[in-house]
Amino acid sequence: MTALRVGVVGAGKISGAYLGTLRRLSNVDVVAVGDLDEARAEAAAATTPGARALAVADLLAADDVDLVLNLTIPAAHAEIARAAIAAGKHVYGEKPLAVTTVQAGAMLAAAARAGVRLGCAPDTVLGTGVQTARACLDSGDIGTPVAATAFMVTPGHERWHPAPEFYYQPGGGPLFDMGPYYLTALVTLLGPVRRVAGMAATPRAARVIGSGPRAGAEIEVAVATHVTGVLEHANGALSTLVMSFDVWAGQLPHIEVYGTDGSLSVPDPNGFGGAVQIFHAGAEDWTPVPEAGGYRGAARGYGVSDLASALTTGTAHRANGEIAYHVLDVMESLLAAADSGQAVDITSSCDRPPAVPFGGHPDDPTTGRAARSAGFGPGAANGP
Numbered sequence: 044m045t046a047l048r049v050g051v052v053g054a055g056k057i058s059g060a061y062l063g064t065l066r067r068l069s070n071v072d073v074v075a076v077g078d079l080d081e082a083r084a085e086a087a088a089a090t091t092p093g094a095r096a097l098a099v100a101d102l103l104a105a106d107d108v109d110l111v112l113n114l115t116i117p118a119a120h121a122e123i124a125r126a127a128i129a130a131g132k133h134v135y136g137e138k139p140l141a142v143t144t145v146q147a148g149a150m151l152a153a154a155a156r157a158g159v160r161l162g163c164a165p166d167t168v169l170g171t172g173v174q175t176a177r178a179c180l181d182s183g184d185i186g187t188p189v190a191a192t193a194f195m196v197t198p199g200h201e202r203w204h205p206a207p208e209f210y211y212q213p214g215g216g217p218l219f220d221m222g223p224y225y226l227t228a229l230v231t232l233l234g235p236v237r238r239v240a241g242m243a244a245t246p247r248a249a250r251v252i253g254s255g256p257r258a259g260a261e262i263e264v265a266v267a268t269h270v271t272g273v274l275e276h277a278n279g280a281l282s283t284l285v286m287s288f289d290v291w292a293g294q295l296p297h298i299e300v301y302g303t304d305g306s307l308s309v310p311d312p313n314g315f316g317g318a319v320q321i322f323h324a325g326a327e328d329w330t331p332v333p334e335a336g337g338y339r340g341a342a343r344g345y346g347v348s349d350l351a352s353a354l355t356t357g358t359a360h361r362a363n364g365e366i367a368y369h370v371l372d373v374m375e376s377l378l379a380a381a382d383s384g385q386a387v388d389i390t391s392s393c394d395r396p397p398a399v400p401f402g403g404h405p406d407d408p409t410t411g412r413a414a415r416s417a418g419f420g421p422g423a424a425n426g427p
């Protein structure tokens with residue numbers, strides 16, 4: 044099988060994680076890297092055997108690029124994706140799909156017209172954490188799901204990211220930045236959302252950069268930094284959400300799902316693995332659930348590989364534009380609900396992607412079939 048040739052646009056903080064994974068996956072090949080900052084593109088290409096640094100326009104036009112991996116900041120996601128689609132390339136992008144559903148809808152339509160695939164992070168839901176929880180739910184282990192909680196609380200990314208402005212501009216904030224992990228997990232577990240209500244606040248008008256050459260500089264906050272909401276899934280389950288950049292410490296679970304016959308504790312959806320626990324109705328305590336679904340040892344980039352496999356088999360890829368659009372719609376509607384004080388009906392929907400069977404990835408020699416018999420493969424490694 045020929046590997047899908049990938050051109051990476053955006054060689055910032057997260058690019059190293061992708062390049063590290065893609066290097067070991069046999070069905071994808073990084074051939075070029077581009078960035079507005081040419082030195083970054085050069086540095087990233089230098090760490091990637093077989094890849095060259097290109098100006099972004101040249102990368103988008105390159106004949107040997109089949110898929111553009113869009114790792115730019117959220118404000119540039121739509122522009123780069125549209126240009127790549129116009130050049131006939133498949134696109135896989137970091138989350139959120141775009142800053143608005145208007146932009147994202149145009150991306151989906153353009154991809155459909157051009158006959159190219161549109162994929163989007165997060166691919167963490169393909170790992171053993173969320174997929175094991177999904178296997179429990181699909182087997183009826185906690186009965187009928189009734190409700191869920193999803194909590195992500197932190198003081199804010201400006202403490203560790205050297206260029207954190209985008210986290211405080213439209214497309215950022217705790218909801219748009221971290222919400223995609225939690226909402227994509229909730230949609231994977233419980234299906235699409237039909238209605239949302241919420242409230243949001245911006246307690247601080249400015250933040251201070253905590254690391255890198257601009258440490259100490261103030262940046263403006265243009266988004267809600269504490270968002271809380273309720274999602275009504277199409278199956279009737281109610282999810283309660285808190286996404287915050289305003290909490291110094293908390294002891295909240297990441298995700299829990301409550302059913303008629305028990306409860307399920309789901310690990311951090313910003314990682315690929317982690318422990319799933321179940322509480323059966325009437326039991327004394329929680330019980331650990333052995334891994335029962337998902338790619339063992341998965342890492343950022345598995346969604347690109349899944350898209351590459353789906354292209355060769357003519358099947359749907361899992362980390363797809365429709366789910367990312369629905370998640371963006373839910374996030375946008377939650378903020379609209381917070382603004383208006385009224386619940387908002389969600390007009391978009393999506394299918395739950397096919398479950399990932401438990402095991403090593405067939406195209407990852409460190410966790411794939413050959414490696415398993417040789418005894419390789421981390422158990423439930425988290426992503427960065």
Ligand SMILES: NC(=O)c1ccc[n+]([C@@H]2O[C@H](COP(=O)([O-])OP(=O)(O)OC[C@H]3O[C@@H](n4cnc5c(N)ncnc54)[C@H](O)[C@@H]3O)[C@@H](O)[C@H]2O)c1
Pocket residue numbers: 052053054055056057058077078079080083099114115116117119123137138139206220
């Ligand atoms: N940093 C993380 O830990 C992390 C984790 C998961 C996902 N993400 C997501 O990855 C994306 C990138 O985040 P990051 O932390 O790597 O940001 P970053 O600011 O470190 O890097 C972004 C890079 O994109 C380049 N860029 C911006 N606009 C561009 C354009 N129009 N054309 C070409 N290049 C352009 C910038 O020059 C920069 O090098 C975001 O969507 C973010 O939500 C980041």
